Amino acid sequence: MTADPTLAWDDGAIVTVDQTALPHRRNVLRITTVDELIDAIARLAIRGAPALGIAGALGVALSAYRHGSAYRHGADEPVRRDAARLAAARPTAVNLAWGVDRALSRLAEGADAVLAEATALAEEDERVNRAASSRAADLLRELCPRPRLRILTHCHTGRLATGGVGTALGAVHHLAGQGQVEMVFATETRPLLQGARLTVWELRDAAIPHRLLVDSAAASALAAGLVDCVVVGADRIAANGDVANKIGTYPLAVVAARHRVPFVVIAPESTIDEATPCGAAISIEQRPGDEVTSIAGVDTTCAGTEVFNPAFDVTPRDLVTAIVTEDRLWYPADPGTGDLADRIDRLATVVEDFPRPGVRFRDLAGVYAQPATLGAAAHALAAAYRDAFSHVVAVEARGFMVGTAVALATGKPLVLVRKAGKLPGPLRSVKYDLEYGEDVLEMQESAVPPDGRALIVDDVLATGGTLAAVAKLVTESGAAVAGFGVLLELAGLGGVRRLHPHRVVALQTDRS
Numbered sequence: 483m484t485a486d487p488t489l490a491w492d493d494g495a496i497v498t499v500d501q502t503a504l505p506h507r508r509n510v511l512r513i514t515t516v517d518e519l520i521d522a523i524a525r526l527a528i529r530g531a532p533a534l535g536i537a538g539a540l541g542v543a544l545s546a547y548r549h550g551s552a553y554r555h556g557a558d559e560p561v562r563r564d565a566a567r568l569a570a571a572r573p574t575a576v577n578l579a580w581g582v583d584r585a586l587s588r589l590a591e592g593a594d595a596v597l598a599e600a601t602a603l604a605e606e607d608e609r610v611n612r613a614a615s616s617r618a619a620d621l622l623r624e625l626c627p628r629p630r631l632r633i634l635t636h637c638h639t640g641r642l643a644t645g646g647v648g649t650a651l652g653a654v655h656h657l658a659g660q661g662q663v664e665m666v667f668a669t670e671t672r673p674l675l676q677g678a679r680l681t682v683w684e685l686r687d688a689a690i691p692h693r694l695l696v697d698s699a700a701a702s703a704l705a706a707g708l709v710d711c712v713v714v715g716a717d718r719i720a721a722n723g724d725v726a727n728k729i730g731t732y733p734l735a736v737v738a739a740r741h742r743v744p745f746v747v748i749a750p751e752s753t754i755d756e757a758t759p760c761g762a763a764i765s766i767e768q769r770p771g772d773e774v775t776s777i778a779g780v781d782t783t784c785a786g787t788e789v790f791n792p793a794f795d796v797t798p799r800d801l802v803t804a805i806v807t808e809d810r811l812w813y814p815a816d817p818g819t820g821d822l823a824d825r826i827d828r829l830a831t832v833v834e835d836f837p838r839p840g841v842r843f844r845d846l847a848g849v850y851a852q853p854a855t856l857g858a859a860a861h862a863l864a865a866a867y868r869d870a871f872s873h874v875v876a877v878e879a880r881g882f883m884v885g886t887a888v889a890l891a892t893g894k895p896l897v898l899v900r901k902a903g904k905l906p907g908p909l910r911s912v913k914y915d916l917e918y919g920e921d922v923l924e925m926q927e928s929a930v931p932p933d934g935r936a937l938i939v940d941d942v943l944a945t946g947g948t949l950a951a952v953a954k955l956v957t958e959s960g961a962a963v964a965g966f967g968v969l970l971e972l973a974g975l976g977g978v979r980r981l982h983p984h985r986v987v988a989l990q991t992d993r994s
């Protein structure tokens with residue numbers, strides 16, 4: 483593979499490799515007009531959301547130079563018209579319009595400034611890719627505690643789809659660089675075969691072990707236990723965490739959830755579209771029928787057959803284990819909003835000055851009085867962590883109800899952490915600070931084995947002192963903390979900060 487940048491500016495032209503001809507032919511395109519660029523984008527010679535962002539920005543530069551004289555007199559309309567046509571060339575990947583807008587923001591300063599913005603955006607994407615893929619690699623190692631991972635990916639999210647190492651494929655490269663990839667399963671990605679043509683080409687070049695499978699074989703690979711995690715990119719992520727990506731992503735997420743395999747989306751922040759509230763509001767590109775009725779120019783069906791050919795689908799956020807960007811780790815399925823949170827909110831009562839004056843006691847008796855809500859809460863906590871824990875560790879006293887429910891929902895062993903003197907030995911114990919004085923918690927020594935991963939649960943997270951002490955008991959056993967799960971978090975008391983860097987899932991957050 484050559485190391486050319488995905489898209490380069492060369493003396494008034496955009497230079498790129500035609501992605502439709504790969505892997506067999508390396509056709510270099512020299513694009514000098516906005517019409518040529520729109521054509522290259524529409525026929526997927528340039529594709530992949532971040533690459534579209536760079537192309538859109540460079541396209542505005544192309545137009546700005548071309549309309550130079552008129553534009554110098556303040557008549558920037560032709561450039562704006564070109565920009566609007568470019569942004570509409572493919573409707574789903576938000577990065578295209580984002581790149582166009584960023585370049586347009588410098589239009590008043592002249593064509594050189596527009597080009598400088600486009601070039602900066604391309605360089606930024608390289609850094610963004612590295613940050614997101616290294617964060618994603620850390621997460622995957624945490625979610626899949628195997629020395630070498632078996633990763634399934636869909637479509638192509640590598641170098642040519644971005645301005646750098648790639649997003650989902652960037653994480654694969656990162657892990658492979660540390661000898662932590664056993665196998666990559668690359669789906670073919672019908673109808674245009676981005677997986678078979680581009681992902682396989684890139685994996686082969688990097689000498690990363692891989693196997694190609696038809697899209698419909700992915701469920702079998704997951705069912706057979708051959709896959710530790712599914713990683714994909716995204717074309718647009720709605721404000722609520724619903725993810726639009728290449729057609730076939732949604733069924734992969736459904737099957738991953740069925741088999742409790744983490745499903746991780748890796749994308750730049752620029753793919754998150756705060757203006758689109760949810761997946762239903764994302765415009766899905768419909769592609770020409772001949773992409774489906776033929777393969778490599780050979781007709782595969784009866785002449786005149788009608789076709790349904792959406793280029794993308796939407797994966798609802800509750801099927802997404804995590805979204806990883808250059809800036810953050812986002813768990814969109816965390817049930818901190820929605821029906822269950824509302825139910826907990828309604829059922830929890832506040833008792834002022836209990837058990838001491840000045841204390842606002844949160845009484846969750848109403849939740850325990852509704853086994854269906856407690857059961858839903860347990861399933862929600864379990865789902866948020868998929869299978870990434872081996873033991874449920876519950877802390878005295880009200881954590882026991884939550885712990886029992888999560889253990890029943892998952893079939894995972896329940897471990898009790900109690901106040902001093904309640905458990906028979908041998909024991910581990912830890913002292914921790916209370917508001918007034920200190921206390922001791924104890925856990926049986928062999929309760930969580932050294933290779934265990936504990937999900938630590940309680941009813942309410944306040945200052946985090948108790949849960950931090952439980953985490954200490956777990957780590958002193960040599961085991962790992964998968965994270966914390968609580969029904970209610972009292973946000974003002976800093977518990978989440980105290981438990982950092984561990985993940986905390988709270989089903990409801992009280993911000994009062």
Ligand code: MRU
Nearest residue numbers: 529530531637639643715716728
């Ligand atoms: O139609 P395509 O090939 O442009 O679709 C591309 C995808 O769906 C990718 O997964 C997405 O753009 C992310 S690329 C880093």
